[in-house]
Amino acid sequence: MSASSVHSLWTTAAPVADKFPTPHIEYAQLSPVLIVLGAAALGVLVEAFLPRRSRYTAQVALAALGLAAAFAAIVALADKGYGTTKAHIAAMGAVAVDGPALFLQGTILLVGFVAIFTFAERRLDPRAHGNQVDSFAAQGSAVPGSDQEKAAVRAGFTSTEVFPLLMFAVGGMLIFPAANDLLTLFVALEVFSLPLYILCALARRNRLMSQEAAVKYFLLGAFSSAFLLFGIALLYGYAGTVSYSGISSVIDGTAPMNPALADTTGNDALLLIGLAMVAMGLLFKVGAVPFHMWTPDVYQGAPTPVTGFMASATKVAAFGALLRLLYVVLPGMRWDWRPVMWGVAILTMLAGAVIAVTQTDVKRLLAYSSIAHAGFILAGVIATTPDGISSVLFYLAAYSFVTLGAFAVVTLVRDAGGEATHLSRWAGLGRRSPLVAAVFAVFLLAFAGIPLTSGFAGKFAVFTAAAQGGAMPLVIVGVISSAIAAFFYIRVIVLMFFSEPKPDGPTVAVPSLMTSTAIAVGVAVTLVLGLAPQYFLDLADKAGIFVR
């Protein structure tokens, strides 16, 4: 099969643009992104002009409204057929409006919407000087333990800036999987990374750990995005363009040649090194081995609501971008990238599962489990079949809600020092608070991929696609590492239900309706996608065609 006929399996040709088109922005098709970024900018104004006591209500309402409106816009676009028949490239070739983009954007918006509830929770931490407080520092700039911080706590300050930061991050994540040229990809990456770096540093409890997580995330994130950028420079040097379709036609040899292009395309080193560096930048964001080192530290140190949001939404956005890059730009190169990705996927699945066994902290355990899951998703990416796309889309939607719910449960188990994340403290939780422990058990079973949960449906879809795509050894490794992973998930369940509670053990805080809703949504999605996945599989299947 020739490269271009394989290519047409999962892409449709977009109408060719004029040579010197007048600038033309399709505002309607870009409305989800514009609404979210507009709400974020409004949130900054709210922060600047509203009195402190009314900011919290205004910010929460604004963020929730913005995300809901953007989701409505996505549904409207999908309903008009932009996900299937009318898929095209908007904003002068910068942003694709197609099935995978709309599907992933919808997922990110829903995840962001639920994350707002966990961000806005104010009943878990005990009142400080009579003021209700959330998980975020009273004043981000105050030195932990200083007089300035004490004064800020006494005055009842809260960091309501987290809501605009969340919205900017969501805005960047919406663009990331839809980016249709390498420049947009890079800018979107930074737009969602920078707010996340700040959010990581803003924990109310364990400020030092939280700041440390932020520094590590920031330095490594900036390092990896520099690699991504140099990779983009090399690909631009190879193809003379940064647009996805332009690069893929140069690789396929169908682009019109000129002397400069003939010179640079003769140099495969530009293409191969550029491809490797861009892939490195994206694999860092999905947390694949060997670029996973930051994951456990950042997940542990960041405020837990932020961890939940970051773990789910970043993964969705980054895998979306990786899929588009590999399936739209580089199918002609698949004999070069597939072996490398094979290695990365095997390493990621095994390392994530094996190292997780040794963990003693709930948040680090979930971090390593998220690494293992990145490996499972990579197995679907490697399939390079239309089924590969739809199974990855489904897996991402299923996984993100399980993660969000699991981290929301982690915020509930507390002792005097804040969240009790050490695993030994969770012993006997099922005796003391059966409901919370049962809910967490559901999430763990979904992570493990037990039937009747969304995790099983997702894993089944991904492994089937990988097997059909000729990656049978990957499936075998995947099943083995699932078995290893199941061991430590079950161990936590056993610890919660079959050991004696400690007398000085943590208490389970009674959350407000906010966190309860977030957890309930997580459980509901986990069970619905597990019991009746067909509708959503069909949806992902319909959304599985990229526009080129």
Add this chain to the structure above:
Amino acid sequence: MNPANYLYLSALLFTIGAAGVLIRRNAIVVFMCVELMLNACNLAFVTFSRLHGNLDGQVIAFFTMVVAAAEVVVGLAIIVSIFRSRHSASVDDANLMKL
């Protein structure tokens, strides 16, 4: 002069920056090395722009500068806040979380 020489220079600068990130211990210096890497990318973009005779690369260089500036704002804020609470900007001292 052969434009390829600028590419060698850019690769060299990028390597110096990457090596600096890996071996220097002060967070500020590590961060400066990242900036050096971004500027090496800019040089590569501009050179390729000249090679191909189109303006894309030069425009991208502007975007990179804006992104680098935004990164400085966020990065310095984080590094200064950790410096004020620990009186040290060494990345080796940031070791509360291990294994």
